[in-house]
Amino acid sequence: xxxxxxxxxxxxxxxxxxxxxxxxxxxxxxxxxxxxxxxxxxxxxxxxxxxxxxxxxxxxxxxxxxxxxxxxxxxxxxxxxxxxxxxxxxxxxxxxxxxxxxxxxxxxxxxxxxxxxxxxxxxxxxxxxxxxxxxxxxxxxxxxxxxxxxxxxxxxxxxxxxxxxxxxxxxxxxxxxxxxxxxxxxxxxxxxxxxxxxxxxxxxxxxxxxxxxxxxxxxxx
Numbered sequence: 001x002x003x004x005x006x007x008x009x010x011x012x013x014x015x016x017x018x019x020x021x022x023x024x025x026x027x028x029x030x031x032x033x034x035x036x037x038x039x040x041x042x043x044x045x046x047x048x049x050x051x052x053x054x055x056x057x058x059x060x061x062x063x064x065x066x067x068x069x070x071x072x073x074x075x076x077x078x079x080x081x082x083x084x085x086x087x088x089x090x091x092x093x094x095x096x097x098x099x100x101x102x103x104x105x106x107x108x109x110x111x112x113x114x115x116x117x118x119x120x121x122x123x124x125x126x127x128x129x130x131x132x133x134x135x136x137x138x139x140x141x142x143x144x145x146x147x148x149x150x151x152x153x154x155x156x157x158x159x160x161x162x163x164x165x166x167x168x169x170x171x172x173x174x175x176x177x178x179x180x181x182x183x184x185x186x187x188x189x190x191x192x193x194x195x196x197x198x199x200x201x202x203x204x205x206x207x208x209x210x211x212x213x214x215x216x217x218x219x220x221x
Contacts, residue, residue, distance in 0.1 A: 036092035
């Protein structure tokens with residue numbers, strides 16, 4: 001084999017290997033990494049992977065079972081149609097990050113935020129940086145996000161924090177919900193393995209079903 005033939009063979013192997021991997025899955029979804037000191041990695045091990053597995057099984061989606069991790073300010077965010085953000089503490093978007101996230105959401109991306117407890121006072125001003133002209137509004141129970149594969153009359157209550165009802169808020173840009181924020185609910189914790197928080201199977205199932213609704217909505221609208 002000549003050196004030229006060898007290089008051609010290497011290129012062909014690389015192309016076919018890449019093509020095979022690319023065709024295996026329709027999407028990959030990502031966990032958001034942010035600055036400010038908050039624990040963006042709070043549910044890193046099992047939360048999104050369990051939701052992906054549930055969606056692939058019950059919605060017949062074809063999502064890569066391996067979650068990605070993407071920084072808010074990275075252009076790589078545009079590779080993922082759905083980004084999940086969670087944590088307990090401080091979150092800070094600089095101007096470039098806010099603009100990048102805005103462009104992502106306007107361009108068709110979807111952001112799901114799950115307050116792991118303590119995030120609310122930090123995330124609201126950061127979302128205002130992203131969309132200064134929009135208000136974070138409560139999503140009514142007749143909104144399609146609650147009525148995809150599974151029908152809900154509102155958000156399920158997964159964890160008790162401050163004896164408040166669970167609420168779903170959102171940012172609506174030009175008539176489209178581009179960001180859904182679950183508050184006093186803790187969906188992300190409900191997706192984790194049962195041994196992590198000792199959630200009942202009933203609560204875990206409701207959390208996964210609501211998460212599947214959010215995924216299905218994000219991929220459909």
